[in-house]
Amino acid sequence: MPEFQHEHVVVRSGSRSGLPVIIAVHSTKLGQAVGGCRVWRYADWRDGLADALRLSAAMTAKCAVAGLANGGGKTVVALPVDAELDAATRRMVLHDVADTITSLSGTYATGPDVGTTPEDMAVIGERTPHVFCKPERHGGSGGSSAATALGTLAALRAVRRRLHGTAAFTGARLAVVGLGSVGMRLARLLAAEGAELVVADIDPAKRQESDALGATWVSPEEALTADVDIVVPAALGGVLTADVVPDLRCAAIAGPANNQLAAEDVAGLLHRCGIAWVPDHVVSAGGVINTLAVELHHESTDEAQKRVEAIEHTVADLLHTAGLQRVTPAQAATELARLRLASA
């Protein structure tokens, strides 16, 4: 039986919506647990619970590796597969989430995630102060995609330096898979720095802007297996399967998409094939770093940006340690998180 590693897990029927509201607090060893609020459809509410357990543990690792004085948590509202939330029901759900957060006495604060927006955080904020990323007009720092893109760029600089001895992107070849709010911002930043881009998205409407950036538009499968220096997964998880690894032609993979590995052991497989994979929780930490710097520590946007850009050093150190100790960057990140938690 797997060990129960969470400090506190609440599952309750929302008193207004009747929907399952799940909050998993994985760890408060380093400080208040933080993690987004996912409102998503599940075949079984227990799948939502499994998501909350897994994602809250990943938030603990993310905060620890990023050097934040926070722990990991996650909210999941498990909707039935056929559910459509009208505006009134959505408010009820968000107030149910807020009351569940209140019941945790400040040990956990939430923010946006899949299926929620900064506007939703303002609704949660009507009933609890423990919420980040409200829109700026409501006193929050808004969405985190820009900081996540900037942090990803910083991570890619470290990878680029490790591969080619330079952090400049001129002439570097990268494939960005997924041109959503993070991926498109990142593609713009990379194109502005002279990178040669291969890009993909399942939404053909993204093609026009990518053409304007001078990127080569291909299918998502072609982008993943493109002959480039670095593949940047920036869409959904599970893209790195054991089957796809032999077809990969890149030297490294580093992107913000959550849960890129279809199974844990794919990290070892990539390593044996000579492909450096940087864990997504390290690459995508820019959003949470920026939010906490601005909203919790009241730092200026410049100071927050410097913290986000420091992801370059975190990734450089992990790649260096992994090389020295002959372990995967994922193992090096796990060990770093373990040490930071142990010394808390």
Ligand SMILES: NC(=O)c1ccc[n+]([C@@H]2O[C@H](COP(=O)([O-])OP(=O)(O)OC[C@H]3O[C@@H](n4cnc5c(N)ncnc54)[C@H](O)[C@@H]3O)[C@@H](O)[C@H]2O)c1
């Ligand atoms: N937004 C953030 O601040 C943040 C922070 C941490 C992690 N992430 C993760 O980064 C990833 C991207 O986040 P986002 O906010 O840009 O999401 P988004 O929903 O704005 O964009 C996702 C994009 O991927 C495309 N897409 C979906 N399936 C695809 C496929 N199979 N192949 C190619 N493209 C596909 C979508 O059409 C969309 O354009 C997600 O995995 C998210 O969980 C985001």
